[in-house]
Structures are given as structure tokens and as C-alpha cells.
Amino acid sequence: MRASTAMTGIAAVSTATFVAGTALAQQALEIIGQPVDGKMGFQPAGTPGARDLQWLDAMILYIITAIVIFVTALLIYVMIRYNSKSNPTPARFTHNSPLEVAWTVIPIVILVFIGAFSLPVLFKDQEIPVGDVTIKATGYQWYWGYEYVDEVNADGEVLAFESYMIGSPSLGGSNMLTPEVEEQLKAAGYSREQFLLATDTAVVVPVGKKIVIQVTAADVIHSWKIPAFGVMQDAVPGRIAALWFQPETEGIYFGQCSELCGQMHAYMPITVKVVSEAAYAEWLAKAKTGDVELSHLGAATPVNVALAD
Numbered sequence: 557m558r559a560s561t562a563m564t565g566i567a568a569v570s571t572a573t574f575v576a577g578t579a580l581a582q583q584a585l586e587i588i589g590q591p592v593d594g595k596m597g598f599q600p601a602g603t604p605g606a607r608d609l610q611w612l613d614a615m616i617l618y619i620i621t622a623i624v625i626f627v628t629a630l631l632i633y634v635m636i637r638y639n640s641k642s643n644p645t646p647a648r649f650t651h652n653s654p655l656e657v658a659w660t661v662i663p664i665v666i667l668v669f670i671g672a673f674s675l676p677v678l679f680k681d682q683e684i685p686v687g688d689v690t691i692k693a694t695g696y697q698w699y700w701g702y703e704y705v706d707e708v709n710a711d712g713e714v715l716a717f718e719s720y721m722i723g724s725p726s727l728g729g730s731n732m733l734t735p736e737v738e739e740q741l742k743a744a745g746y747s748r749e750q751f752l753l754a755t756d757t758a759v760v761v762p763v764g765k766k767i768v769i770q771v772t773a774a775d776v777i778h779s780w781k782i783p784a785f786g787v788m789q790d791a792v793p794g795r796i797a798a799l800w801f802q803p804e805t806e807g808i809y810f811g812q813c814s815e816l817c818g819q820m821h822a823y824m825p826i827t828v829k830v831v832s833e834a835a836y837a838e839w840l841a842k843a844k845t846g847d848v849e850l851s852h853l854g855a856a857t858p859v860n861v862a863l864a865d
């Protein structure tokens with residue numbers, strides 16, 4: 557927990573300790589899905605799909621490593637044993653049937669083995685279920701628009717809003733981290749660490765539910781991607797594609813447009829807030845009245861929700 561939220565955290569802990577299971581508890585959203593300085597590898601898996609992908613990556617890495625070591629060892633052996641000095645009169649034969657059968661069959665077995673694990677993961681990812689929440693994400697140069705297609709606002713229109721990077725020209729910035737932008741980040745519950753990732757409004761989804769994102773674009777090709785969820789889908793003008801995920805842990809997750817879409821491609825990030833069902837219902841009610849700002853769901857200013865158990 558960041559220093560700026562330490563007091564809130566202490567309050568949350570004491571509330572939870574003293575009234576646990578009875579009334580209300582303070583709940584702050586932790587930032588889970590973001591890149592960390594000096595680290596390699598994946599962000600923490602926030603969905604079963606991401607866990608499957610990361611497991612698959614590790615499993616294939618073992619196979620690749622074994623193959624690389626084997627081929628390198630063979631090359632070194634051949635270079636030493638069969639160079640012109642150690643083997644001045646090379647053999648003249650050109651075929652070895654058992655060896656040729658082996659180097660055909662063994663790779664097939666390896667590929668079938670990998671396929672037996674990777675294809676189910678691919679199918680699970682690409683078979684889009686009926687979503688508990690369906691959101692249409694539209695890429696624009698250079699921001700994202702969101703429509704909660706099953707939700708209607710007070711005016712009888714589909715609940716829709718735009719999402720701009722904090723510090724972007726649309727919000728009075730210049731894509732640079734200035735003291736003013738740092739203030740804006742703070743006000744929204746973030747810190748300078750989240751510059752280039754945090755947006756003014758966020759996609760808010762309930763934890764544990766199947767979320768379907770319909771992805772499209774209005775100008776050029778963009779791509780909607782959240783690494784911690786293991787999802788990425790190109791946003792193509794005139795077409796609607798879909799991705800889905802089932803977030804397991806409440807928290808804040810970041811992603812970025814992942815298809816080179818022009819001058820400000822790097823400045824159209826994605827913020828997803830995974831919240832409890834109660835907090836989602838509360839946000840939805842507020843959003844329908846036009847209040848899609850998320851200060852009441854930020855890490856620094858936690859929302860009051862009833863304990864689940």
C-alpha cells in the first residue's frame with residue numbers, strides 16, 4: 557500500500573478487525589496489473605485464462621530449453637569430432653533410415669504433446685460465453701470509448717463514456733508528467749508510478765463474473781489489451797470482435813493500446829477496476845446518472861461496501 561493511502565489502510569484494517577462480519581468494512585482497491593521496474597516475466601494472473609497462458613508458457617519454455625541444449629551440444633560435438641583436423645577423410649554415405657525416421661517422428665510427438673495442452677487453452681479463450689456484463693470498447697485516435705450495452709442511463713440511452721489518459725491533451729495536459737498531472741493522478745487515487753497507465757474513467761466490472769468485451773474501432777486499427785487478464789484483441793473499424801475474461805481478484809489492472817495507431821498510440825491506456833458486486837451496483841447506479849468519475853472507487857478514497865460474509 558502506498559504511503560498516501562496508509563492512513564486509509566490503517567482505518568480499513570481496524571474497521572475490518574473490530575466490526576468484521578457485522579456491518580461495513582472499508583475496502584481499498586489494490587493496484588495489481590501494472591508493469592514493475594526491473595522485473596521480467598508476466599504480471600500476476602488475474603483470471604483463469606491468464607493462469608492457463610502462463611502455465612503453457614512455462615511448460616513450452618522447458619521443452620524449448622531442452623531442444624536448444626540438445627542442438628547446441630550436437631553442433632559442438634560435430635565441430636570438435638568432425639573438423640578437418642580430427643577427421644581428415646570424411647565418410648561418403650548420405651542416408652541413415654533409423655535416424656531419418658527418428659528426426660521426423662520425435663518432432664511430431666513433441667508438437668502433438670504441445671498441441672494437446674495449447675489447443676484447449678486456445679479454444680477456451682476464443683469461445684466467447686454469454687457475458688454477465690457485456691461492454692463495447694471502441695478505439696479512437698487516441699482514447700477508448702465504452703458502452704455498457706445492457707445498461708440504460710437516466711435519459712434512456714445506453715450507458716456510455718470515454719476514457720482518457722490522465723495527462724493527455726484532452727484533459728489539458730501535454731502527455732508529460734508535470735506537477736499538475738501528478739496532482740490529477742493523486743486526486744484520482746493514483747501516484748506518478750501510474751502515469752501513462754491511469755485514465756480519468758475506468759472500465760468497472762464485478763469480480764468473479766464473466767465479462768465480454770466487444771472490441772471495435774472508429775478510425776484506424778487499435779488493440780484492447782490487459783496483460784494480467786491474458787487478453788488482447790485488435791479493434792478493427794467496421795468489425796466487432798470479442799474477448800472475455802473472468803476476473804478473480806478485486807483490484808486495478810492496466811493495459812495499453814497494442815496496435816500502432818498513430819502519433820499518440822502510447823497515450824491511450826486502459827484502466828480496469830475489478831470491484832465487489834455491491835460496489836459495482838453502486839457504481840452502476842451512479843454512472844447511470846452521469847457520474848462515471850471514479851474518485852469514489854480509487855485506492856486513496858475507498859468505497860464503503862457490505863462484507864460478503
Ligand SMILES: [Cu+2]
Nearest residue numbers: 778779813817
Ligand atoms: Cu490505438
